[in-house]
Amino acid sequence: GAVVSQHPSRVICKSGTSVKIECRSLDFQATTMFWYRQFPKQSLMLMATSNEGSKATYEQGVEKDKFLINHASLTLSTLTVTSAHPEDSSFYICSANDLAGGQETQYFGPGTRLLVL
Amino acid sequence: KNEVEQSPQNLTAQEGEFITINCSYSVGISALHWLQQHPGGGIVSLFMLSSGKKKHGRLIATINIQEKHSSLHITASHPRDSAVYICAAPPTSGTYKYIFGTGTRLKVLA
Numbered sequence: 393g394a395v396v397s398q399h400p401s402r403v404i405c406k407s408g409t410s411v412k413i414e415c416r417s418l419d420f421q422a423t424t425m426f427w428y429r430q431f432p433k434q435s436l437m438l439m440a441t442s443n444e445g446s447k448a449t450y451e452q453g454v455e456k457d458k459f460l461i462n463h464a465s466l467t468l469s470t471l472t473v474t475s476a477h478p479e480d481s482s483f484y485i486c487s488a489n490d491l492a493g494g495q496e497t498q499y500f501g502p503g504t505r506l507l508v509l
Numbered sequence: 510k511n512e513v514e515q516s517p518q519n520l521t522a523q524e525g526e527f528i529t530i531n532c533s534y535s536v537g538i539s540a541l542h543w544l545q546q547h548p549g550g551g552i553v554s555l556f557m558l559s560s561g562k563k564k565h566g567r568l569i570a571t572i573n574i575q576e577k578h579s580s581l582h583i584t585a586s587h588p589r590d591s592a593v594y595i596c597a598a599p600p601t602s603g604t605y606k607y608i609f610g611t612g613t614r615l616k617v618l619a
Contacts, residue, residue, distance in 0.1 A: 426606070430550075435595070435609045483550050498599065498607065500544070502551035 395419055396488050398501035405476055406509055413471045413504045415486030421466035422488035426498070427459075430483045442469040476508040512536045513598050515610040522617050528583040530613045532596035541579045543570050544595040546612070555581070557599070586617045 395418040405411050415425055423444045428436040440461050441449040448461035460472040469488075473480050485503040513534045522528055532541065540559040546552045556563050556570040558579070563570050567586075572579040583590055594615060598608040 433614075435611055436607075438606050441606070485550070485552065487552075497554070497557055498542070499554060500552035502549075505550065 396486065396499045396501040398484075398486055398504050400504060401502060402505040402507075404507045404509065407477055408475055411473045411476055411506060411508075413473075413484055413486075413506075415469045415471070415488070415501050417467045417488040417490070417499070420488075420490045422469075422490065423466060425463060425469040425486055425488045427461060427469070427471050428485045428487070430485060430503075436485060439471075473506065476506070478508045481506055481508045511611060513596060513608050513610040515594075515596055515613050517613060518611060519614045520616070522586050522615070524587055524617055524619050526586050526617075528586050528590075528615065528617075530581045530594050530596075530615070532579045532581070532610055534577050534579075534596075534598055534608075534610075536598050536601075536608060538598045538601055539574070540599055541572055542597045542599055542607070543579070543581050544597060546593040546595060548592070552595075555594075583615075588617045588619050591616045 397416045397418055399414045403411055425442040427439045429439050430436050438451050439454045442461045442463040444463045444466050450456045458474055463469040483503050483505050485501055487498045487500045490497050516531045540557055542557050543555040544552050545555050558570055558572050567584045569582040593612045595612045596610040600606055
C-alpha cells in the first residue's frame with residue numbers, strides 16, 4: 393500500500409527555536425496533505441490542510457504564523473513550528489490523499505513527537 | 510454528542526478472546542475508515558469499507574450504511590493487537606475533513 397513518511401520521528405528543542413517537520417508521500421503524488429496534532433490519549437485534531445502550489449487552509453484557532461506550512465511539490469509538505477514553546481510539545485501527524493484508481497484514500501505518516509524544553 | 514461514536518472506550522481482553530469494537534455515526538458518508546494506532550503513535554490504515562464485510566488476517570470489519578453502524582472484530586486476539594482502534598468518517602462533499610471517533614484502547618493480556 394501507499395506509504396507516507398515523516399522526518400524527524402522525534403525532536404527535542406529549546407524554547408524559542410523553530411522546528412521543521414517533513415511529510416513525504418513515497419510512492420504516490422498527493423495534491424493535498426493534512427497536518428494533525430494529538431495530545432496524549434486524545435483524538436487527532438486537524439490543524440491545517442496543505443495544498444500543493446497554494447496556501448494552506450488552517451483550522452479555526454490554529455495560528456498560521458506559528459505553524460508555517462509549505463507544500464512545494466506533489467510529494468512533500470513541511471510544517472515549521474516557529475518560536476516553539478513548551479505548550480507546543482505534542483505529537484504531530486501528517487496524512488496524504490492518494491487518488492489512484494478513482495478512489496480517494498488517506499494514508500497517515502508515523503508521526504513526529506516534539507518536546508520543547 | 511460526537512458525530513462518530515465508538516464503544517467501548519477501553520477494553521482489556523485475555524489472549525485468544527474474540528473482540529468486537531463498535532462504531533456508530535450520524536454523518537452522511539458512503540464509506541468508513543478503521544485505523545490502528547500503536548503505542549509509538551504511528552497510524553495504520555486497516556480498512557476502508559462502504560458495504561458488507563472485509564477481512565484481513567484475523568481482522569474483520571463490517572458496515573451497515575443504512576443503520577450507520579460498523580464493527581471491527583479481532584479473532585484469536587494476541588498481545589500485539591494492543592493498540593488504539595479508531596473509526597473515522599472520511600471527507601465528503603459536505604465535510605472536507607476526517608471526523609474521528611474517540612478511539613477504543615485495547616489491551617490484550619498474555
